[in-house]
């Protein structure tokens with residue numbers, strides 16, 4: 124039988140995804156386009172990226 128998830132479980136889970144466990148800063152989701160060169164070809168991927176203090180310098184340049 125599957126264990127029933129309590130509201131507290133869901134809340135804590137949501138909270139966990141909202142705050143970085145490393146720097147404990149709030150994670151902001153922004154949409155970015157990233158270009159990665161792979162096998163001589165540029166591949167573009169875009170989508171929501173979680174930004175916190177760990178990678179904000181990297182993401183915002």
Ligand SMILES: [Zn+2]
Pocket residue numbers: 143144145146147148175176177178
């Ligand atoms: Zn972080």
